Structures are given as C-alpha cells and as structure tokens.
Amino acid sequence: MTTEVELVVLADSEGNAIGTAPKATVHTKDTPLHFAFSTYILNPRGELLVTRRALSKKTWPGVWTNSMCGHPGPDETNADAIRRRGVDELGLEVDSFLDIQEVLPDYQYRAVDASGIVEWELCPVHLVRLAVGEFVEPLDDEVEEFEWAEPQKLFDAVDATPFVFSPWMVDQLSAPELRQAILEAFDAE
Incomplete structure (x- = not known):
C-alpha cells in the first residue's frame, strides 16, 4: 500500500505555477510562495463557521x-479542493456545499507565527453555503473546536480582539467586499 504525498503548487510573484513540493516540506522559516484558498462557510441559518x-x-x-x-493540488480547481478539504478537514460529504463563491480572487498574504514558521500564499477567499441537513464533524488533527457565529458578532470580535484570530482571517475580514458578501448571504436567509 502506498500513501499519496500531498503536493503544494508553488508560484512566482506574478501568480504563475512554477512547480510543486510536498506539503510536509513547504511550511518552514523560508516558505516559498504557493497557492492556497480560504473559505467562510455559512449554514442555512446564516451563521458563519469559525474553527479553532x-x-x-x-x-x-x-x-x-x-x-x-487548504491548498489546491496540481491541476485541481479551488472548488474541487474546497470540496476535498470539506471531507478531509470537516467531515462533510463531497456534495455538502450548495455553492462556492469566490469573493477575494486576488488575496495573498505573508505571515510569520510565533515559532518563526512562515505562511506565504496566493489565497483566493471563498464564501460557501452549506446544504440543509449537513453537519460538521471536524477531524481532531485539524480542528480543536468550532462555533457557528452570527456574522456581525464575529466581525465585532475580530475588530475588538484581532490577536485572538489568525492573521489571515483578520486581514481578509478587513476587506469590505468580504464582509458585505457574508452579510448579504446572511440577510438572504
């Protein structure tokens, strides 16, 4: 039995794919620029999933x-990667999402955590709607805990205590177009 190595697609400064590397070796103190994605998942009640x-x-x-x-693999669309990670990270079924909307297509960031490990990603941000009757059952090695939050209350918490949240989430939620898309989806419910 062979275990497939998860590959990350490396990028140049202009957003072109320039190769791949095993995910396990990419995140270091000298992380190369690579492709990723971020998602904000709304349940049918309009609540936003936040994970620890x-x-x-x-x-x-x-x-x-x-x-x-997550990271799209070689020749994998972000939508397909989001579905894959929904299964692998949140325990969802592959068809759990009603739609996947790209809200911040050009988002990228570089951040260094307390241990010195760098994240440097071209990371489009997506808003995803969860189908009725779907339940999140996160995998323990991915998610410590999770909450469903009213979007405005989450925005207020991020604004008041940004140090509690990941730097990419704080940065992403500083974009008015992401907040607006989330609130419009919430109001539609």
Whole structure:
C-alpha cells in the first residue's frame, strides 16, 4: 500500500505555477510562495463557521480562524479542493456545499507565527453555503473546536480582539467586499 504525498503548487510573484513540493516540506522559516484558498462557510441559518486550529498544527496551533483553508493540488480547481478539504478537514460529504463563491480572487498574504514558521500564499477567499441537513464533524488533527457565529458578532470580535484570530482571517475580514458578501448571504436567509 502506498500513501499519496500531498503536493503544494508553488508560484512566482506574478501568480504563475512554477512547480510543486510536498506539503510536509513547504511550511518552514523560508516558505516559498504557493497557492492556497480560504473559505467562510455559512449554514442555512446564516451563521458563519469559525474553527479553532488543532493544537497539533505546525502553524498557529490553537488559534481561531475562518471555516477552512487548504491548498489546491496540481491541476485541481479551488472548488474541487474546497470540496476535498470539506471531507478531509470537516467531515462533510463531497456534495455538502450548495455553492462556492469566490469573493477575494486576488488575496495573498505573508505571515510569520510565533515559532518563526512562515505562511506565504496566493489565497483566493471563498464564501460557501452549506446544504440543509449537513453537519460538521471536524477531524481532531485539524480542528480543536468550532462555533457557528452570527456574522456581525464575529466581525465585532475580530475588530475588538484581532490577536485572538489568525492573521489571515483578520486581514481578509478587513476587506469590505468580504464582509458585505457574508452579510448579504446572511440577510438572504
């Protein structure tokens, strides 16, 4: 039996794919620029899923963050990667999402955690709607705990205590277009 190595797609400064590397070797103190994605998942009640990263995570262990993040594999669309990570990280079925909307297509960031590990990602941000009757059952090695939050209350918490949340989430939620998209989806319910 062989275990498939998860690959991360490396990028140049102009957003072109320039190769791949095993995910396990990419996140270091000298992390290369690579492709990723962030998601904000809304349930049918319009609540936003926030997760606390597992304490075993290499970067930002125990930090509250957006619903889910990940890396698209070679030749994998972000939508397909989001569905895959929904299964692998949150215990969802592959068809759990009603729609996947790209809200911040050009988002990128570079951040250094307390241990010196760097995240440097071209990371489009997506808003995802969860189908009725779907339940999140996160995997322990990915998520320590999770909460469903009213969007405005989450925004207020991020604004008041940004140090409690991941730096990418704080930065992403500083974009008015993301907040607006989340609130419009919430109001639609």
